[in-house]
Amino acid sequence: MRYVVFLQRFLETAETHFMIGHRVNYYIFTDRPEAIPNITVKEGREIIPLRVRNYPRWQEISMRRMEMINHYLQQRFIHEVAFLVCVDVDMRFSDHIGVEILSELTGTIHPGFFAAGRQAFTYERRSISEAYIPPEEGDFYYAGGFFGGTVPEVYKLTKKCHEAIMVDKNKSVEAIWQEESHLNKYFVYHKPTKILSPEYLWFSERYTPHFLKKKRFIAIPKNSYAMRN
Template sequence: MQMERHFRIKDHLEKIHICWNDQVKEPHPSTWFDSQKRPDVITTTEWDATIIWEGTYKRQILEKYYKRLNITIGLVVYAPAKLANRYLKQFLQSAEKHFMVGYHVIFYLLIDDKINTQSLSLKLGPLRTFKACNIYKEKEMDIDHFTLMSNLNAYVIDAIQFEVNYVFIMAVNQIFKSDFGVETLGRSIAQLHSWWYFQNTKHFPYERRKNAASFIPYGEGDFYYHSAIWGGTPHEVLNFTKEYQRGFYLDNSSKLNSEYEKYLNKYFFENKPTKLLSPEYNWDPAFKTPPQIKQVKIAWQPENS
């Protein structure tokens, strides 16, 4: 009976906090966003979501709005030992300098228990903290993206949704180069892929096997999204992790393997993101920088670099 009561209370609290998180309304784009400032790029989708490019937003207006609400923003980074040793310290140092400066921020580090966080020598500002979250692996499912999604789902349910209004999930092999601010906040946030944004839609590497859960037919699809950055409200993040797990288990039972990024693209194909980040927010320096890229916010580092 005590167990049943515990889960009834927890379920009730989850509903309260989901409602609370989703009550943070975004200011209308007409007050802070000007699509005409960047006629050289796509700034609005067919479903009226904004695409954030340098020059299109007025951050001062957004700062005034969000400061009044006293919001907290989470940043989840998945860093198993093989990646943490190479990238985590640099990622966190650059995030401390450029990510949501002036706001309450919680860095959630999904790390192996053998990683010593004290070795990071990270000095955080007064509004910022980090929490080490041990990665739990299922022996029969030793696949990185499955481990990330199952851990993310568990930590959002148990803690994150009660602590933040918005949360970003980012790959660790990235470096913040300039301010990543509140212009990026939204209910459902997707990152345009720096390479595929400039390519023909018909060449997008969607999942094309009809029996796969992440299948997108030829001739359909809007953009190709990068799994290195995505997010939104905790409720929206939970929606994706649950949909991912459903698709993964279906594919696994059919002996179909698909990439995490393809599940993400299928999810955003069926559940349109409310805000898109331009390739400026995740640029690969291996590519020649075109004139459309005015200011690189984050630089991508290939894992085999």
């Protein structure tokens, strides 16, 4: 996966800002474990490559994320950690992120929809899809790039989303925003016990609206088309 190029900055900034003073396992899903940079991490923290298969379409890779997480939840996470935080790697940490994010089920409001009303949310609106959300349902639009919770709760979330994705796939249907659409469907009917603001997933180095006091986790500028193709 080409996104391995973002790992060094991701890990270096995580070592400065993420869960400082706590034990952390960095589980890295990749088809190229040999390409993971050799970074020294603090005591009690470990980088753990997890080999996964590649797929020709970036949409398929995105959708398979729930399957990958669910598989390793059963194989090892349940034996090794109490909480799981699932994030995108094409990001950098820029301010403190600590135990305040931990809860049974954590969701993060998408930065593009923080001030938007329900009618503007890009939920899956086709009833043929398992990710379908009726027009009168939904409180927030959540980002697929930052969610988590206790191992049992994340297991239930990823299992439900993966099963729904496979039902769609068998009908030759693909939700508008792949696994993010299914995540939003899950959160409509299984409310997060903690909701994070866009401080925890921001999209721009330069743009800072008046309501945003901190940028804790920021997208790295890139040519998305080139990276995916």
